[in-house]
Amino acid sequence: MKAQIRITLKKGVLDPQGKAIAGALGSLGFTGVENVRQGKYIELEMAETDVEKARSQITSMCEKLLANTIIENYDIELA
């Protein structure tokens, strides 16, 4: 089973990289970009075939290592 994990900064946490990207887009002439937030994307190949078990394992991985829950949220997709 393949797991796709998206890690994003929590609302209210400043994202200087997102701001820099927004600035660069503006200087390339892309107007109307109101906000940019940069995050991470992680793919896992899991031996587990049970969706609920896999989700629970990955949730634990996110809580313990993949995300810093003080500043980040995570979102898990299984396929």
Place this chain on the structure above:
Amino acid sequence: MKSAVVVFPGINRDRDIIHALATVTGIKPVTVWHGEQNLPDVDLVVIPGGFSYGDYLRCGAIAARSPIMADMRAKAARGVRILGICNGFQILTEAGLLPGALMRNSELKFVCRQVKLKIENNRTFFTSRFPAGAILRCPVAHGEGNYVAAPDTLRRLEGEGRIVFRYAENSNPNGAINDIAGIINEAGNIIGMMPHPENMIEPLHGAADCRPLFESLKEAA
């Protein structure tokens, strides 16, 4: 005073802190590899600066889950003093031994320069040789030193006098909230700081402003 310096792959300021501790306290620290299970019986454990695991995933994230960290937690709970400098501070926050997190510098640049530090709290094992409010020069070298914490955490840190060092005289190099450069845990035995005091202890460094910090360690032991 007996001390240990923990080394992770990618740490590069270990020799600097070993030199500072040996020079000022007179006893060479024991070096401990991150894969060990146990720390020796010491008064102080230092996690030095550097780039453990190449800053992969998040600065300090992988190192904070190393085998040695279980004993570090146990020793911390028993009151052994722990000092994390730069990457060491990032590792301590990632391990949950200090609150908050260190994010990308607000200007997105790696900063390598001298800053001014104000001693906010001189009732700690690392600052007791200074009067409160003393200002000292100290170098910084980091890309992710922008300290953040949830509003309630920040209120507690400020209210309980747990900000140990603050960037002074408009020298905040990274956008850290409330100019925070270093903090202490509630029990008073764990300090984390972004600047590198080990690089300002003798005339060859340009100045010895930070030498009394290491003298404080000796006094506390």
